[in-house]
Amino acid sequence: MRKILLTLLVLLLPSVATVFLYYAIKTKPTATSRDAIGRVTTLAGAGHPGIEDGPASQASFSDPFGVVSDRRGNIIVADGGQSNRIRRITPEGKVETIAGSTEGFADGRARSAAFNTPSGIAVDKRGNLIIADTSNNRIRKLTFDGSVSTVAGSGATGYKDGPAADAQFDGPIGVALDAQGNIFVADTYNDLIRKISPDGQVTTFAGAGSPGFKDGPAAAAKFDTPCGIAVDGQGNIFVADAGNRAIRKITPQGEVTTLSDPQGAPLAVGRPIALTVTHDGFLFVADESDGRIYRITPESQVSIFAGSETGFADGTGSAARFNGPSGIALDSAGNLYVADRRNHSIRKISPAPQASNGSATTQEPGPFVQPSNENTSAASDSIIPRISADLPGIDQNFPWPLNPQGRQREVTGVMGEARGAPDGTALDHLHSGIDIRGNFGEAALSVFDEKVSSPVPNWDLGSLGEGIQIGLMSYIHIRVGRDMNDEVLSPDRFKPLTDEAGKVIRVRVRRGTRFRVGDFIGTLNRLYHVHLNFGPWNAEANPLQLPFLDFKDTVAPVVEPDGIEVLDSTGRPFEQKRDGRLIIRGDVDIVVTAYDRADGNTSARKLGLYRVGYQLLKEDGTPAHGFEEPIINMQFHRMPPGNRPAFLVYAPGSGVSAYGTPTKFRYIVTNRVRDGEARDGFLRTAGLESGNYILRIIAEDFAGNRASGASAELAIAIESR
Numbered sequence: 001m002r003k004i005l006l007t008l009l010v011l012l013l014p015s016v017a018t019v020f021l022y023y024a025i026k027t028k029p030t031a032t033s034r035d036a037i038g039r040v041t042t043l044a045g046a047g048h049p050g051i052e053d054g055p056a057s058q059a060s061f062s063d064p065f066g067v068v069s070d071r072r073g074n075i076i077v078a079d080g081g082q083s084n085r086i087r088r089i090t091p092e093g094k095v096e097t098i099a100g101s102t103e104g105f106a107d108g109r110a111r112s113a114a115f116n117t118p119s120g121i122a123v124d125k126r127g128n129l130i131i132a133d134t135s136n137n138r139i140r141k142l143t144f145d146g147s148v149s150t151v152a153g154s155g156a157t158g159y160k161d162g163p164a165a166d167a168q169f170d171g172p173i174g175v176a177l178d179a180q181g182n183i184f185v186a187d188t189y190n191d192l193i194r195k196i197s198p199d200g201q202v203t204t205f206a207g208a209g210s211p212g213f214k215d216g217p218a219a220a221a222k223f224d225t226p227c228g229i230a231v232d233g234q235g236n237i238f239v240a241d242a243g244n245r246a247i248r249k250i251t252p253q254g255e256v257t258t259l260s261d262p263q264g265a266p267l268a269v270g271r272p273i274a275l276t277v278t279h280d281g282f283l284f285v286a287d288e289s290d291g292r293i294y295r296i297t298p299e300s301q302v303s304i305f306a307g308s309e310t311g312f313a314d315g316t317g318s319a320a321r322f323n324g325p326s327g328i329a330l331d332s333a334g335n336l337y338v339a340d341r342r343n344h345s346i347r348k349i350s351p352a353p354q355a356s357n358g359s360a361t362t363q364e365p366g367p368f369v370q371p372s373n374e375n376t377s378a379a380s381d382s383i384i385p386r387i388s389a390d391l392p393g394i395d396q397n398f399p400w401p402l403n404p405q406g407r408q409r410e411v412t413g414v415m416g417e418a419r420g421a422p423d424g425t426a427l428d429h430l431h432s433g434i435d436i437r438g439n440f441g442e443a444a445l446s447v448f449d450e451k452v453s454s455p456v457p458n459w460d461l462g463s464l465g466e467g468i469q470i471g472l473m474s475y476i477h478i479r480v481g482r483d484m485n486d487e488v489l490s491p492d493r494f495k496p497l498t499d500e501a502g503k504v505i506r507v508r509v510r511r512g513t514r515f516r517v518g519d520f521i522g523t524l525n526r527l528y529h530v531h532l533n534f535g536p537w538n539a540e541a542n543p544l545q546l547p548f549l550d551f552k553d554t555v556a557p558v559v560e561p562d563g564i565e566v567l568d569s570t571g572r573p574f575e576q577k578r579d580g581r582l583i584i585r586g587d588v589d590i591v592v593t594a595y596d597r598a599d600g601n602t603s604a605r606k607l608g609l610y611r612v613g614y615q616l617l618k619e620d621g622t623p624a625h626g627f628e629e630p631i632i633n634m635q636f637h638r639m640p641p642g643n644r645p646a647f648l649v650y651a652p653g654s655g656v657s658a659y660g661t662p663t664k665f666r667y668i669v670t671n672r673v674r675d676g677e678a679r680d681g682f683l684r685t686a687g688l689e690s691g692n693y694i695l696r697i698i699a700e701d702f703a704g705n706r707a708s709g710a711s712a713e714l715a716i717a718i719e720s721r
Helices: 002-027 645-649
Strands: 037-044 064-069 075-079 085-089 094-099 118-123 129-133 138-142 147-152 174-177 183-187 192-196 201-206 226-231 237-241 246-250 255-258 272-277 283-287 292-296 302-306 325-330 336-340 345-352 368-370 411-413 434-437 443-445 467-470 473-476 478-480 495-498 504-508 520-524 529-534 558-567 581-584 587-595 611-618 631-635 666-668 672-674 677-679 681-684 691-700 713-718
Touching: 064 129, 064 336, 064 345, 075 118, 075 129, 075 325, 075 336, 085 118, 118 226, 129 174, 129 183, 147 183, 174 237, 183 226, 183 237, 192 226, 226 283, 237 272, 237 283, 246 272, 283 325, 283 336, 292 325, 411 529, 467 478, 467 520, 473 478, 558 691, 558 713, 587 611, 587 691, 645 666, 645 672, 645 677
Parallel strands: 037 302, 064 118, 064 325, 118 174, 174 226, 226 272, 272 325, 368 681, 581 713, 631 672
Antiparallel strands: 037 345, 064 075, 075 085, 085 094, 118 129, 129 138, 138 147, 174 183, 183 192, 192 201, 226 237, 237 246, 246 255, 272 283, 283 292, 292 302, 325 336, 336 345, 411 434, 434 529, 443 520, 467 473, 473 529, 478 520, 495 504, 558 587, 587 666, 587 681, 611 631, 611 691, 672 677, 691 713
């Protein structure tokens, strides 16, 4: 018998060894590449706010913030905003709600439970989900069998250690677990890192309890709006310290340091909101401000893994774009998943080799040559995120941001106008919203029922550019939360931070704070207007599409006398005439000086145009070949990203009086800036028959009023040979 067993053992040993070796190789984590860049695709989300489940490409997210990968290959999303749900993206590409219903607080069965602005999310060894329920000031647990309970937090806003049920938090955003089952919490607006032990005790792990920047022993260290948190295999804790724009490290011994460059400065990672750590010590960081994903090596070398500027684009490396990435997670294969908050999408990033030039290559479109046979039918409603006046909650009685909210106010600036820079530069960028005139100290009021999404939603306290973003709307040129004397009003929404003399040096507005129509937001500063944006940075939609109460515009735009110029390829204007017609030849640019007016505005007020283009007509008034319809090259319905489009829209000499130049809009109507696109263009006269033509300018406002009269047409003679 012993010989038989020994023989079987000898026969089985190679097979057992083979199986063991197979699984050892199969389950060994992939080493993180130091050189790869990220190939970005969209995993789920139709690109508009909503709560619809279903196929990944058709499902919608309201405020996707936290994200985690479970061991079954599901991607779990904490969806705040109007959703307040925990969503799951299955490996088969289906989005489903697994917990949450309406906004509020309730434990119990998953689908009847209630959350209020769920943010960071983590998974424990048993597959349970740990959720930072920000506006409920609680840490929640969703078990794998579908039950929601409270891990810690009484629900009161405050700071208190002790038994979990009695503990208090102030807007916790990030959560992570270590190997012993301890839960670490980024207690964001207490500026602390808290610890919840498996036996239900809450303690302060790091932080002095006031915002600041200080390394050293944990109890003396200072953080500023810590948001993301991650734990590595050695028990080190990494913190995305958003307010300090830094990545902090807390060792198991309780020493706090800052990841720094060789000169000792904090690593440049924008405003970090979330981070994740790999098995071999690499960090990947989500930067909310610039829409980038950074990679940090164990030696603290930082590089951009994916993203360039805010916006939306799939692609590799710098060709990809994000808008407000706020959650980041890693799967077992080394893929990253990003909660792309303002694009209402979940993105997947897979490692890819760099191009030979060391970065991703982007194919830029060539000049838009006119007349054209290009397909230019792209619509602005295809731009991600899909933002329009058709969104739920926007009705036909849309209020103004000043009191009384039902009465028309003077619009002093519109989307697409030329804007300068504080240093006196006349042309720097395009105006991204509308300006509504008011008086210094007048209250700015909410125009929409929505919640604050960003952990740091307001900026530039005390400057003329101070403002706040609340969901889809931004309110700029106001004293956020304060009256004209800098006294903070509505302290339940606006948390003042003061210096030793009691002067307000900062106003905090927590993620998840809800504003309803008519709620106080701030007061107008010395620019005497509130600037209203509709949509996220670099993808704003024109606010004039909102059905403002009592608003009307019946006044047509004006093309200024002698306001049509034709320039040759060197930028010099044609001047020679024959029989009263301007003679042109070659590739030309057309420049038009025009402006709009509106009902109720002062007679001197000049506004920018909404649609600008041109049409070539024969002498008899019929369209020339290729110009059967006007070419509308400019339409300010959605903003293109970046500042470059300003120099495609406007010729030198353009600007507004606020930047030290007379208000003048000189449109280069042969360039193309519309539907998120921005490219050079020109009219190629060589493709047209020589002869006499009429150049008709199309200059329209948002209401559809069009400029007319002699100044909107120019008699030309084309010499095509």
